[in-house]
Amino acid sequence: MTTPAAKKRVLSGMRSTGKLHLGNYVGALENWVRMQDQYDCFFFIADWHALTTDYADTSMLKENSVEVLLDWLAAGLDPSKCVMFIQSHVPVHAELHLLLSMITPLGWLERVPSYKEQKENIKEKDLGTYGFLGYPVLQAADILIYKADFVPVGEDQVAHVELTREIARRFNGFYPADKVGSVVRVLDGQSASVFPEPQSLLTPAPRLPGTDGRKMSKSYGNAIMLTDPEPVVRQKLKTMVTDPARVRRSDPGNPDICPVGDLHKIFSDKETLARVDLGCRSAGIGCIECKGWVADPIVKLLIPMQERRKKYEDNPRLAWDILEAGSARAREVAGATMDEVRDAMGISLAYEPPRGSKK
Numbered sequence: 001m002t003t004p005a006a007k008k009r010v011l012s013g014m015r016s017t018g019k020l021h022l023g024n025y026v027g028a029l030e031n032w033v034r035m036q037d038q039y040d041c042f043f044f045i046a047d048w049h050a051l052t053t054d055y056a057d058t059s060m061l062k063e064n065s066v067e068v069l070l071d072w073l074a075a076g077l078d079p080s081k082c083v084m085f086i087q088s089h090v091p092v093h094a095e096l097h098l099l100l101s102m103i104t105p106l107g108w109l110e111r112v113p114s115y116k117e118q119k120e121n122i123k124e125k126d127l128g129t130y131g132f133l134g135y136p137v138l139q140a141a142d143i144l145i146y147k148a149d150f151v152p153v154g155e156d157q158v159a160h161v162e163l164t165r166e167i168a169r170r171f172n173g174f175y176p177a178d179k180v181g182s183v184v185r186v187l188d189g190q191s192a193s194v195f196p197e198p199q200s201l202l203t204p205a206p207r208l209p210g211t212d213g214r215k216m217s218k219s220y221g222n223a224i225m226l227t228d229p230e231p232v233v234r235q236k237l238k239t240m241v242t243d244p245a246r247v248r249r250s251d252p253g254n255p256d257i258c259p260v261g262d263l264h265k266i267f268s269d270k271e272t273l274a275r276v277d278l279g280c281r282s283a284g285i286g287c288i289e290c291k292g293w294v295a296d297p298i299v300k301l302l303i304p305m306q307e308r309r310k311k312y313e314d315n316p317r318l319a320w321d322i323l324e325a326g327s328a329r330a331r332e333v334a335g336a337t338m339d340e341v342r343d344a345m346g347i348s349l350a351y352e353p354p355r356g357s358k359k
């Protein structure tokens with residue numbers, strides 16, 4: 001794989017939640033596929049992050065990681081263009097997490113918006129754990145260990161990248177690369193800071209409604225999976241909620257307040273959008289017909305993905321080999337950063353003679 005030095009590095013990850021749905025595709029994966037041509041991309045399956053909330057039952061964790069990879073490959077991520085790996089296969093993420101956790105003030109973590117929000121909303125699990133509070137530090141380690149220039153995020157995750165920048169700044173302040181304790185070192189062309197501060201790369205992520213009108217999510221049971229065969233996709237869309245004003249076929253509706261209308265805006269071409277707008281507002285079309293029109297481009301998008309996926313489903317070793325090669329490459333890059341980190345902190349693995357000794 002060629003990774004031209006001129007390309008900026010992008011780092012992003014997804015939790016190992018198993019098979020992905022259309023919302024994951026539109027919200028992230030579609031952008032990743034585009035980005036692999038422009039950036040030096042590292043994409044990881046965050047199995048340790050999955051543990052921060054789903055620690056009690058790990059029986060599906062590994063299988064879920066592989067399912068995520070299969071959907072990535074199905075969507076068009078290409079191992080010759082980007083690095084795909086599993087977080088837990090690069091154990092130095094944990095070492096950096098530990099070191100960063102030493103310098104991260106508790107208050108920074110307690111004020112992360114998603115910490116409070118999830119603790120309040122997820123009642124069925126005990127999230128009063130050390131791992132859950134510290135997951136933004138793990139996230140910072142994931143990003144900083146690759147010296148990523150950009151982290152693609154939606155608006156709601158900008159705070160996490162900001163926290164990563166703060167942690168990087170604090171680390172660079174305590175441990176400048178050109179000084180260990182009182183010893184000033186001459187650096188060979190390196191920057192005096194170990195970590196560059198990553199930038200958020202705001203990516204378009206339209207909110208994709210599920211079949212019940214709420215945000216598409218596996219946990220709501222309203223998702224269209226990337227692996228759903230055509231009849232299942234069509235059936236799910238048939239049951240999708242619509243503008244409640246259209247009780248009878250003759251009632252006019254409004255596609256701007258209908259979840260099916262939202263899907264049209266994402267997947268349909270201009271002519272179809274115009275036909276939906278006119279037909280819905282004048283009661284010239286029925287909802288079933290309208291849902292059929294949106295099913296067409298969705299099915300057209302999914303079929304080639306499912307064909308690509310099949311190649312790896314038939315030969316799962318092929319997919320695993322891609323992960324292993326990606327994890328090896330990630331270990332190389334992350335390992336080099338860890339050498340710098342240990343060096344800057346004065347805990348390098350190399351032999352150093354006792355001070356004042358000549359040996």
Ligand code: SF4
Pocket residue numbers: 242243246253254255258259260261276279280281285286287288290291
């Ligand atoms: S015609 Fe289409 S956009 Fe209008 S309410 Fe029915 S499903 Fe929604």
